[in-house]
Amino acid sequence: MLTVRELDCFYSDLQVLRGVSLDVGEGEVVALFGPNGHGKSTLLKAICGLQPPKRGSIRFKGEEIAGLPAHQIVERGLAYIPEERHLFSDMTVLENLYLGAYPRHARPVLKKNLEFVFHIFPRLAERRHQLCSTLSGGEARMVAIGRGLMSETSLLMVDEPSIGLSPGMKMAVFDAIRQIHCERGMTILIVEQEIQHALEMSDRIYLIKKGQIAFERRREEVQVDEIERAYF
Amino acid sequence: MFATKGLSKSFGRLTALLNVSFEVEEGEIFGIAGPNGAGKSTLFNVITGIYPPSSGRIFFRGKDITNYKPDQICHLGIARTFQIPTTFHTLSVYDNLRVGAIFGARRPQSADEVLELLGLEAVRHRPARNLDLYTTKLVMLGAALATDCKLLMLDEPMAGLSMAEINQFLEIVRRINQEKGVTIIIIEHLLDILISLTKRMLILSDGQVLYLGDSKEVTADRRVVEVYLGGKGGIAHAHR
Amino acid sequence: GGGTTEIKVGAPLPLTGPYASDGEQMLKALQMAVDEQNAKGGLLGRPLRLITGDVGALEAEKIKAVGERLIGEGVDVVITGYADSGVDARVFGEYDMPFLHADAMTLNTEVVAQDPEKYGNVFQYCPSEVSYGIDAAANLFKMGEKMGWKEPNKKIAIVKVDYSYNILAADKFAELAKDQGYEIVVDEVTQFGVVEWGPILSKIDNAQPAYVTFWNLDPTDAARFIVQFKERFGEKGLNALVFMQFTPSIPEFLELAGSAAEGLLWTASINPVGAGVEDYKQRWIAKYKEEPKSIYAYVTRDGFDIWVTAVEKAGCVDCYDKVVENIRNITYEGLAGVHVFTATDQQSKYGDDFIPTLWYQIWGGEHLVVGPSKYQKAQPQMPPWIK
Amino acid sequence: MENLVNALVSGLISGSLYATMALGLTIIYGVSRVFNFGHGVIAVIGAYITWYLLSVFGVPFLPATLLSLAFMASFGWLVYRFTMSPLLKKPNWEFSTVLFMLGAGILLENVVLQVFGPRVKSIPVLVDGALKVGFIQINWHEVALMGIVLVVIAALSLFFKYTRTGQAMRAVAQSIPGAQVVGINIEQIFGLTFALAFTVTGFSGILLGTKYYLNPHVGWEWMVKGFVIVTFGGLGSTSGAVVAALVLGLVEAVATLYFGAIWVWPIWFVLFLIVLLLRPQGILGGRT
Amino acid sequence: MKHVNWKFALAVLVLVFILLYPWLGASSYTKHLFILFFIWSIVAANWNLMMGYAGINSLGNIGFMAIGGYTAGILAKSLGVPPFLTIPIAGIVTSAVVTLALGLPALRLSGIYIALLTLIFADTLPSLLTQTREITGGAMGLHEIPPFYPGMDKTGAYYICFVFFLVVLFIIYRIVHSPTGMAFVALRDSENFAYCLGVNKFRERLKVFALSSLLTGAAGGMYVHALGDISPTTLGIEPFLLTIAMIELGGVGTFLGPILGAAVIVFGNEFLRLAGTLRLTLLGALICTIILFYPGGVIQLFHTIEHRVERLLNRKTPTT
Ligand SMILES: Nc1ncnc2c1ncn2[C@@H]1O[C@H](COP(=O)(O)OP(=O)(O)OP(=O)(O)O)[C@@H](O)[C@H]1O
Ligand SMILES: Nc1ncnc2c1ncn2[C@@H]1O[C@H](COP(=O)(O)OP(=O)(O)OP(=O)(O)O)[C@@H](O)[C@H]1O
Ligand SMILES: [Mg+2]
């Protein structure tokens, strides 16, 4: 479904990704690990068009999408839940969620998705009319995830969804991701520091280091400590 | 050395804090945890003067500091970090620390001391904008520390860090506490880490005190397990 | 002198900003004057060249800068319609070449009176604004009789803008009117750009004066005033004459005010009354394919011609003392009347035999001359709001 | 009493016209954080074009207005596409865009001066006659203006609240990456915003042109009043802008009546000082 | 190291040129323009200190200048106070009036409201001038204000303004490179964090506000003594827009920016006077063009040149 080849990414003069190649198959859950600051988020941003790559190819459902503006990529059915959340801070929770369903294909199923989001995050249902700028850290994270889930996509990229969530809530989020994967067959690419959880739900993992893919494994072939050791 | 008495804060109809009282001893590391939206960050914001409390009092070293402004509170010796990693991104790392040193401590050399303590010399001249998460958090901590604070309040300092980084960070927190004698209040969702770091902790839920006492016994409290850790995973999943 | 080197004519003009419409007319008048003179073989055989500088919204700073530049260019005379804010007389008075302006401002003539030695080269080829006040006090109260209207009381309303051209005239009028036993019941100072006259009209309504006088150079303000006046009093009536200083002579006034201005009285102290006016107008139309649009299309030419006459008489251009002396003693019949400069402050004398102040009343979208008798074409009538 | 009431009525009318001035300014500022110094001049252009169609080609009022609004929309889109869009992508955009619009304001003002000449113009009133209620007298024209203003304001706030495009405009204003992530076409939305703002501004120019007269320079004054109202009412709050406009209109009228026209600005200043010290977020702006 | 040297050399060269210019065949006209440039760049630099560095969105600085100008003018003209006293008094009066009436209340508000309040404040001044026509001359303003010393010529005024220009720039340089300067950057990046680190935004801003209005008021004093006139037209829209253009055209929040901007606008505007009715059209077009190609302002053009020069220098001496 997603094929990334020889990707190079820069922040002005600073090269962050060096020849990254990665595949995500239809219906797969792929986890992306790596130490902080080594380019995981940059890779996701490059894929969804927020940080256009300098070189390399990104094919999504067989089409080249590298260099396309973000909204065209989203319209093709690829959603990204950013680590930085990027909420619309002076709009209510509900308005944020509605905007999550901005792409045309998401609108017919808006109601259903909204119910699903409120089902995972009952807190948001309580706070639907609160402005996002006044939410707590964890609540804001929930809105970001919820907004991503509203977009009715075939490939969901999640960047560190568990940051700032309480233990119980973390579980709920991972359960929800598992659920949309199983029930709707959604393909998932997840970046996570909580290696254990991410590992449990994924089919394959990549480890990125210094902007390069250090290794790629099937879940069965890898242990948590191996990944942790690879961070050094 | 630090205490709140009956602290409450409401935003319109929403009560974010209700009658929260606790004390922190000199030299202690004190933990705070609780579900999302329980009011932890609000508690910090009220203590450091960003929001005025709706009612209740705050005491620091015997002095009533309720309704002090953030800069006054800083000058009394309370410093804090933020849940969302915050630095002065157009300033260099060193200048970030200097802000704390000059305006908080009124003692420029404290910036150099902190730089050394946190091992930030290597990135001294880098602009704070493009640092990785861990270093960003260190710079934020450093700026707070450079104010020569007696009480340091950390809001989820370890969120988003890898295991290795968490361990390094814990090391630093302990050193600050022991070598510099700084009292620390720390908010964290990683409960087992909090348990290993602190002697006592406070669990907030819906703005109210759910648990206040010995850290070791917190997991034995049924209500904490129920409200905070969530039925499904239990403590085993709270953190590996 | 002699030879064929150019004579430079300096002209500081308001080419941009709020006075640009007058500035444009001044520029055209001067350009036509220079062209016609050159077509006649120049002045004393030398070609003329016009050098202009834009003084924008008449800021002192700009006039000074333009002045410095014109002087730097070595101009032999400076002529403008107006470039005033109380500085141009001072700027060019520093030098010896003649400076001719039609600012119509005491501010620019009193310096000449105070220091004739230094400012002897400064001439105002029109009367100062106070002449309006003097003239209005002498004639306004007689207008009613001519219409067969009797003033119901001795109350006067004055609405003036904070600009010395208007303030000094209005204050002079007030002073002289009081001497005649009139009472000022409304005395409003505004700034330019008033859009709502309602509250001031209310004050007038309360006071019920017999004369409403309006002193504001801005045609937009004046048009709004009379339109809103008409709205307020058109049907319910006000037993008063309405008078304006000069502004209706600006063509936009009538365009904007339309029928609301019917019956309005106004005066101008410079008017195209000279013998050559019709011929001049035809030459203008031939050159510019449009009619002259404001009084400055005519009067600026007088400034130029006065200088030319003086130079020709002197027989040289840069013998400034001689030229200035000639101007001082000139009697020149121009487009605005007969220019004779006063000895004290070197402004054109006003009066029926010199530069006459004309009384107009607006009827049928036309400005009809209703006084003084020497120029009168029509009889003044009672305005429609007098019931 | 009679005077006071009449003053209040005229205050209401000028207030509602100032409010239209405020609208275009908020739209652009709200979405792109660009303070549009060219605002007044844009209003003037809209009015001049209508005037031109009316008086030179004799086009009737309604089609003339529609044509000039269509022109303004394309003009806004072009300005965005060829100047703002590249500038907004550069690092210094906060300043460069503001300065660009300032330069453009000076440029366009003088282009208007060159094209239409310095003379004052006026757009004919929409309807003749006056409405009389007791001793109060209002022109039908002004009643019509107030009605139009209210409709426009209501339509705009509904647009921003309930339509997809309106929501997208607000979203872009608050977080560009966030908007990109949910699939909003930033360029298109910005372009539409400028087109909309220019249209609304042009329209307010036409309305103002029917009551007050037009000259190439009058835009700055309109802009200052618009700016005062936008901020006083609380940025981005349409209802705040309306209330502020009415308050200012009324204060202006009453101040002129009792103190003289010259005291309007000083009184405004004191009024602002008091209001802003009591409510630092403007009259209605900001939520708790 | 090297680049410091050539930039320094260039700066010195420019200053020496300005110093010697009156002896290098300057006409009275060009000296006049330089005087305007000195004064307006001071006004612009102080405005930039407020807006670009301290984040105080003031729109009233021309008003501050006018207050200073009128104070000095009235003192010198009606009371015969000598100019070396009127200028500091003008600064102090301006600073006191403006800080008390405007700074204390406005600086507690957020940015856009400061803009609003300062704008209205400046718009209030013409009304006040009208009300006090006996002393201020109303709409016609004050004229024949005594020069710096009796019998002053353009060269004298030139040097006095030049010295003033240098002194003010030095003061601004010092402020920008002081802890106060750092505090403003910190506040801009994250206000709450700075607050919690002991930065008192209000106090820091008030300091700059008071100082910068003092210098602007003094510049107003210089203006009236150098030119001899002041009137409400100084508060008009064109000077206002052009001064904003100076700051932004040069490069907001940079030290040299407003000076470069003032140079472009003052000399450019004068040069364009040759274009008559097209003057402002061309000036507007000039501003737009510069900003389209150099969005960072004229200072960006300078940096581009700097890079070129440096590359050139490096190529010649490839060591180090
Ligand atoms: N906008 C930016 N400008 C310049 N450099 C950046 C920018 N964003 C990120 N970087 C740098 O790029 C590198 C990779 O960043 P990235 O966010 O992709 O890392 P990451 O692996 O996702 O780390 P984390 O776990 O902290 O999110 C880092 O060293 C960071 O400093
Ligand atoms: N300014 C505000 N206005 C309204 N509600 C607010 C405001 N700030 C916080 N709240 C609400 O108060 C509650 C407590 O928020 P707080 O940020 O203290 O939570 P927290 O315990 O830090 O949670 P987290 O772990 O998610 O960071 C939340 O429900 C939040 O939505
Ligand atoms: Mg990341």
Ligand SMILES: [Mg+2]
């Ligand atoms: Mg929190």
